[in-house]
Amino acid sequence: MQIINVKHPLKKEQLPTEATVLIMGFFDGVHLGHQKVIKTGVKLAKEHNLKSILLTFDRSPRTVYQHETNFKYLSTRSRKAQLIEGLGVDYLYFVKFTPDFAHLKPQEFVDQYMIDLKAKYIVAGFDYTYGKKDVANMANLPNYSKGNFETVMVPEQLINDQKIGSSAIKEFITNDKIAEANEFLGYNYQNQGKVIHGLQRGRTLGYPTANIAVDGDQVIPSIGVYATKIKVDGVWYNSMTSVGYNVTFKENTGITIESNIFDFNRDIYGEPVVIEWVKYLRGEVKFDGADGLIKQLELDKRNSLKVL
Ligand SMILES: Cc1cc2nc3c(=O)[nH]c(=O)nc-3n(C[C@H](O)[C@H](O)[C@H](O)COP(=O)(O)O)c2cc1C
Numbered sequence: 001m002q003i004i005n006v007k008h009p010l011k012k013e014q015l016p017t018e019a020t021v022l023i024m025g026f027f028d029g030v031h032l033g034h035q036k037v038i039k040t041g042v043k044l045a046k047e048h049n050l051k052s053i054l055l056t057f058d059r060s061p062r063t064v065y066q067h068e069t070n071f072k073y074l075s076t077r078s079r080k081a082q083l084i085e086g087l088g089v090d091y092l093y094f095v096k097f098t099p100d101f102a103h104l105k106p107q108e109f110v111d112q113y114m115i116d117l118k119a120k121y122i123v124a125g126f127d128y129t130y131g132k133k134d135v136a137n138m139a140n141l142p143n144y145s146k147g148n149f150e151t152v153m154v155p156e157q158l159i160n161d162q163k164i165g166s167s168a169i170k171e172f173i174t175n176d177k178i179a180e181a182n183e184f185l186g187y188n189y190q191n192q193g194k195v196i197h198g199l200q201r202g203r204t205l206g207y208p209t210a211n212i213a214v215d216g217d218q219v220i221p222s223i224g225v226y227a228t229k230i231k232v233d234g235v236w237y238n239s240m241t242s243v244g245y246n247v248t249f250k251e252n253t254g255i256t257i258e259s260n261i262f263d264f265n266r267d268i269y270g271e272p273v274v275i276e277w278v279k280y281l282r283g284e285v286k287f288d289g290a291d292g293l294i295k296q297l298e299l300d301k302r303n304s305l306k307v308l
C-alpha cells in the first residue's frame, strides 16, 4: 500500500493514472463497521479491475466542524495505516484538514477529490457526510457526480442490536469493558507509546514495571489491572498492566500506565512499545503496604496467564 500525504489542493503528480474505487471516511479505530465498508470497496475494485483508494484525514472532522477540543483517538495515524493496509487497500490518502480544505463546497470537493481521483465508485458508510454536516451526504452525492461515478452505501452494522461505532467503543474502553470494545473492533485494542522512568519501586517489589507514556491523543483504558501483551523491539510478550494512581504508595504522580513483562529482564527505557489490552482483571486497590500488593500481583500474574 502506498501512502500519499495531501495538503490541499491535490497536486497533479498525486493523481492516480488508472480508474479507481474511492473509499471515504475518517475510520478512527478501523472497527468492524469500518472494516465492512473498506472490504466492500476493495472487493468492488478487484471485481472491476480498478485500484482502491482510501481517502481520510489527518485529524477528526469533529475537531474542525464541531470545534471539539481534547478529542481522543482509537488509532494513531500509523496504526490506522497498518489496519487499512491489512484489508488490501492500494492507496491511502491522508488529507491535512486545513481551513481551505474544510471550506470546500460540496461540488468543489466532489470535483477536486472524487472526480480528479478518477473514482468510478464511491464507497462509504450510511452516515458518511463530507464538508459541514447536513450539507452533503450519501443520499445527495449522486446529484454532484455529473455521471462520473456510482455510489455504494454500506448499511449500519450492529452487534446485539447496538450500532458498531467509535463512540460506543470509547465508552467501553473507558468503563472497564475492554472485552466488548475488542468485540466491536474485531481485534484487541492497542496503545502505542514509549518507556519512561518511574520511581524505581517496581524492582524492589520483585515486579519491575515498564512505565509507559502513550503517543499523542489516544483513548486510554479506565483505571484498573489488565492482562496484556506488549511488543518490544518487534517481539510480543505476555504481561500485566496497571492503569492507576499507585494509591498504595500515595504519591501524587497522576495516572501511570505500568507493565510487568513476563519472562523478561532487560533495560528498555526510551524504547517504543505497543500494549495490547486483552482482559480487564480488577480495579485498583489501596493495600496496607507492599506485602499485600505483592500477594495480589502474584494472583494477577496467574489470572493473566490463564487468558493470555
Ligand atoms: C499488574 C499490576 C497491578 C497493580 N495493582 C496495584 C494496585 O491495586 N494498587 C496499587 O496501589 N498499585 C498497584 N500497582 C502499581 C504498583 O504500585 C507500582 O507498579 C509500583 O508502585 C512500582 O512503581 P514504579 O514503577 O513507579 O516504581 C500495580 C502494578 C501492576 C504492574
Ligand SMILES: Nc1ncnc2c1ncn2[C@@H]1O[C@H](COP(=O)(O)OP(=O)(O)O)[C@@H](O)[C@H]1O
Pocket (backbone or CB within 6 Å): 195, 196, 197, 198, 199, 200, 201, 202, 203, 204, 207, 208, 209, 210, 211, 259, 260, 261, 262, 263, 264, 265, 266, 267, 268, 269
Ligand atoms: N520484566 C520486566 N518488566 C518490565 N520492565 C522490566 C522488566 N525487566 C526489566 N525491566 C526494566 O526495568 C524497568 C522497570 O523497573 P522499575 O524498578 O519498576 O523502575 P521504574 O519505576 O523506572 O519503572 C523497566 O522500565 C525496564 O527498563
